[in-house]
Amino acid sequence: MNLNDCYNFSDFRKLAKKKLPAPIFHYIDGGSDDEETLKRNTDSFSKFDLVPNILASVGEPDLSTKVLGTKIDMPLFLSPVAMQRLFHHDGDKASARAAEKFGTFYSMSTMATSSIEEIANKAGGPKMFQIYIHKTQGLTENLIDRCKSSGFNAMCLTVDTIVAGNRERDHKWGFTTPPRLTLKSLMSFAMHPMWTMNYLTHEKFQLPNVSNFVKKSSSIAKGVMEYINEQYDPAMNWKDAEYCIKRWGGPFALKGVMSVEDAKRAVDIGASAIILSNHGGRQLDGSRSPFDQLPLIADEVGGKIEIILDGGIRRGTHVLKALSLGATACSFGKGFLFALGAGGQRGVESILQKMHDEIKRDMILMGCKSIKELNKSKVTLR
């Protein structure tokens, strides 16, 4: 099996599973607790069916949309994801360049394995930075200021990760960053020699955005979960979010908002967007899926703030359903990550091409000329 055999999410996932050492595959693939929310995120899309209109002389539909002050060529972009160099030796460079090619957002995690400056140099497309509020004094401000001077277009604050989720697959596989070689995981690394070769022969594994501040982040074995619990500030509150918005001064999103109450508050503090998300089912298991919650949120704050639906997207039709129910755009994590693991930049380009083609084909089948034409009348609750 290789990239040419990958037609959809499941195929890329399968290929990534073959290529990646098991601890790393399961770090991407796993969710928290019993993974009920992880499953529901995708399953929830089946709750609504699309209802097409015919004979609409669609021609070539326009997939572009405007989100966070930037026009993007397709209504789907890359969610911020930590430590991409573990998934492919080109890491964030690969995903940022692929996103640039498709004229859509690449998002950089605070825990990225490339620096803000490096990516700004190497990729010219729209870029968003995902920030966490750290306990370490000055680190949050430092990151915001560096993004400003590097020309990032937007920023999001992740609010659903004040404590690490219970990812049991990581306990089982001894997943740490950089990987700690336990007996069981060692076997798996030995069985994936290509990955291991690339990992060892390319530049050193680092978290350059935070490494000057946090000694532990760079070379000693350290569980991501421990990092989160030590570094992220659980006392984070609305004042802190407001402070970040002011300091940044540009388009700003809160990532991980789920309740209607919080969505309204996001409007009040002047956020430009909320990212409706449960962190891909990796945090609070048993929490509602973003798609299930979307209609409630759209009813309350639609039109006042942009709504980005994040989580569970596997198909073009999922994007169409979300847009019909009031989302401004969608983002995905695992969708592009497996492609990155399967084939680096080419892999990410390949999945973006497929999602682009699916969205376009489905728009034609729906009888829609542009994203604006998607609304509640296009879907029916089963």
Added chain:
Amino acid sequence: MNLKDCHNFNDFRTLAKKKLPSPIFHYIDGAADDEVTYKRNTLAFNDVDLVPNVLRGVENVDLSTTIFGKKLDLPFYCSPTALQRLFHYQGERAVGKAAQKFNTMFGVSSLATVSVEEISSLVNTPKLFQFYYHKDKGLNNAIVERVKAAKFDVMALTVDTITGGNRERDLRTGFTSPPKLTLSSLFSFATKPMWGINYVTRGKFELPHLQDHIKEGTSTATSIGNYFSTMLDQSMSWKDAENLCAKWGGHFALKGIMSVEDAKRAVDIGCSGIMVSNHGGRQLDGARSPFDQLAEIVDAVGDKIDVICEGGIQRGTHILKALSLGAKACAGGRLYLYALAAAGQAGVERALGQYRSELERDMKLMGCTKISELNRNNLKFRNV
């Protein structure tokens, strides 16, 4: 596989299965008829989703709750279960000490294998005694007096075992108490030598609360179903429950209430709490799950007595969901029984510790710092 590989309910269950002779494992693991109710007890939690709030400043979480006038550090406790020394030679001693360590309530069964007097000397945190109503009134009175003298805090009368449930796994494995070695079970006991050695060498198996009164308390093998059907009083009525409540004179609960009507009646006879429970699916198969029934019961009596949601709990989030619907606390049997079988007191401590850290984490992710902040706004049912 050993204790440190156990990260959740299922891991403990797997390890228990490895350690226990199969008739004993299936006695814990099994339920009535087709086990439909047993499965539903856990699945019911998936029909409702949590909706978190963010940016609330949640550094410190307080998990304590007050039931039956006692403050517990955790919003869940160990339900009373029979015959614990069959599961691990430490039996009730292990569960009681673990519960004490976490300052939560320890439920002791009428069919316990360690006496209330000994438990009382070992455990000084809140204790509940689970009462079975026997035909022999002399036995009933004697038990009430002993439990009073042993200074237990709560008495819970089990009302859902008026006759033995149809536990088909027990029929197949020939489960009796104490274990009778039939040909098919002999093989299983022979393949778990550690269990056998501990069972034989760690003191005689007894039912100390019954043994002076009946032959089922002695070493004559009998089945649990048989005990329920022949020893318990099937004519037990509301009047009997009311009399028992008065005789006990302290906090009194009915365990196994499912209908709203019965919940209201429990208030009338002077109960301070009820356990909404179907006995872990071990009695009437096809019965509704406690979580499915919880909201109706809370609406009817939640402001008058403590409503406890019991059964099917395998995760911290299950507890959060029940508390959000209005339960005062949760309780469970299997949530600590597999851990007991897997590793005795150390196992139960590990399990309770994991539920505690799950609850702490989940409360933070929900944006809540106190149990009292959980309410129905935190939840959405999937079908609406």
